[in-house]
Amino acid sequence: MEKFVSADALRERFSQAMSVMYQQEVPQYGTLLKLVAEVNQQVLAHDNALAERLAATDELARLSVERHGAIRVGSAQELNTLRQLFAIMGMYPVGYYDLAPAGVPVHSTAFRPTEGAALRRNPFRLFTSLLRLELIEDIALRQKAASILAERQIFTPRCLALIEQHRQQGGLNEEQAEEFVREALETFRWHQQTTVDRATYDALHQQHRLIADVVCFPGCHINHLTPRTLDIDRVQALMPQYGITPKAIIEGPPHRRVPILLRQTSFKALEEAVMFRDGSAGYHTARFGEIEQRGVALTQAGRERYDRLLAQAGGGADNQQHQQALADAFSDFPDSETALRQQRLAWFEYRLTEQGRLQEMPPQADCETLIAQGLLAADPQVYEDFLPVSAAGIFQSNLGDGRQEVFSGGAGRAGFEAALGAPVIDEMSLYAARQAESLRRCGLQDY
Numbered sequence: 244m245e246k247f248v249s250a251d252a253l254r255e256r257f258s259q260a261m262s263v264m265y266q267q268e269v270p271q272y273g274t275l276l277k278l279v280a281e282v283n284q285q286v287l288a289h290d291n292a293l294a295e296r297l298a299a300t301d302e303l304a305r306l307s308v309e310r311h312g313a314i315r316v317g318s319a320q321e322l323n324t325l326r327q328l329f330a331i332m333g334m335y336p337v338g339y340y341d342l343a344p345a346g347v348p349v350h351s352t353a354f355r356p357t358e359g360a361a362l363r364r365n366p367f368r369l370f371t372s373l374l375r376l377e378l379i380e381d382i383a384l385r386q387k388a389a390s391i392l393a394e395r396q397i398f399t400p401r402c403l404a405l406i407e408q409h410r411q412q413g414g415l416n417e418e419q420a421e422e423f424v425r426e427a428l429e430t431f432r433w434h435q436q437t438t439v440d441r442a443t444y445d446a447l448h449q450q451h452r453l454i455a456d457v458v459c460f461p462g463c464h465i466n467h468l469t470p471r472t473l474d475i476d477r478v479q480a481l482m483p484q485y486g487i488t489p490k491a492i493i494e495g496p497p498h499r500r501v502p503i504l505l506r507q508t509s510f511k512a513l514e515e516a517v518m519f520r521d522g523s524a525g526y527h528t529a530r531f532g533e534i535e536q537r538g539v540a541l542t543q544a545g546r547e548r549y550d551r552l553l554a555q556a557g558g559g560a561d562n563q564q565h566q567q568a569l570a571d572a573f574s575d576f577p578d579s580e581t582a583l584r585q586q587r588l589a590w591f592e593y594r595l596t597e598q599g600r601l602q603e604m605p606p607q608a609d610c611e612t613l614i615a616q617g618l619l620a621a622d623p624q625v626y627e628d629f630l631p632v633s634a635a636g637i638f639q640s641n642l643g644d645g646r647q648e649v650f651s652g653g654a655g656r657a658g659f660e661a662a663l664g665a666p667v668i669d670e671m672s673l674y675a676a677r678q679a680e681s682l683r684r685c686g687l688q689d690y
């Protein structure tokens with residue numbers, strides 16, 4: 244029997260290879276990595292409790308390699324093949340994000356690991372958007388875009404052959420794995436050479452910059468890779484000193500004692516030289532830098548409250564005012580682990596303390612009592628997903644100051660899943676399962 248390389252190992256190698264490639268392509272990404280690593284080190288040096296918690300939950304190791312990236316594709320077939328490619332690395336489509344109401348003509352999912360052990364090993368995620376060509380009003384242009392997309396093949400022949408081989412064998416051996424990572428990477432590489440002439444590019448760009456970005460290139464270049472920081476306010480403040488100009492506001496919830504969900508900021512897309520098919524030279528702006536701070540995942544009830552408060556808070560003119568408005572709106576949102584747990588607003592993972600391991604647990608025991616007795620510990624589950632309002636904000640900040648129209652109609656979730664060739668996994672059920680499983684491991688019943 245041949246030995247197959249595990250999906251976790253493949254994902255780890257792939258995310259590492261992607262990071263090396265992006266560092267070469269976009270040097271500012273390397274600068275961001277350095278800045279984030281420095282800030283994380285400072286935070287951990289000053290906060291022993293946090294350092295211990297992260298070590299106890301195996302999060303410390305993943306922190307320095309943790310990244311998410313984003314890509315955009317143009318056709319059902321491309322999305323479908325991506326699903327097969329990522330499954331080989333243990334990444335599955337989780338969540339459905341409709342960005343059309345926020346003025347971005349795409350809908351998206353996140354390919355990511357779903358099991359606790361895989362997430363601890365390497366939580367690499369890719370926010371993957373499908374362009375909604377049906378939202379292009381100009382019919383002739385829509386058909387042109389569709390036919391350009393129909394002609395391109397964003398995967399190398401070897402990559403496709405290895406996906407097929409994996410399907411037949413049920414895995415890849417060491418040699419095939421190495422080749423698979425190398426070949427898969429090609430799909431996400433930057434191409435200076437467009438597949439269209441300048442006039443076509445301009446026409447598509449005129450319709451929407453995103454359309455030009457998806458349609459005019461031979462691959463689906465990775466457009467950012469995001470490291471995870473433990474203090475996003477500090478990184479945002481330090482960015483200018485590192486020669487990086489952040490976007491105006493930090494997206495997501497305000498600063499909290501117990502961080503919730505996801506806070507993100509980015510720097511503007513770079514203007515990069517491209518060569519059109521007719522030989523003329525030009526520029527394209529698509530790729531940018533982003534950082535994020537992840538907090539505890541919220542339950543459905545917590546999430547509904549978050550969405551309501553975020554909408555109520557509105558925006559502020561600059562980041563300081565924006566954060567103040569958010570802080571005011573969120574002042575009644577519980578900000579201790581105990582309250583978040585007792586009010587069932589956030590997801591946790593339970594483990595027996597040293598003392599708890601020495602005792603037999605009555606299965607009906609109440610978690611809060613056991614925690615109070617020092618027999619049980621509850622660790623917040625990291626939010627592993629994305630936020631549609633934030634994602635739209637990130638998209639918009641990179642689409643220039645152009646008009647912002649609201650798209651509606653078109654194929655929704657069902658259309659997306661038909662293109663994907665599978666249903667997207669509901670993220671809430673994943674968090675709930677992890678919590679229930681952790682209780683079971685402790686010999687306790689789910690509540």
Ligand code: OOG
Pocket residue numbers: 312313314315370372466507533629630633634635637638
């Ligand atoms: C994706 C933008 C969304 C995030 O982290 O929410 C995003 C894109 O620009 O393709 O990156």
Ligand code: NI
Pocket residue numbers: 311312313370467469533637
């Ligand atoms: Ni992102």
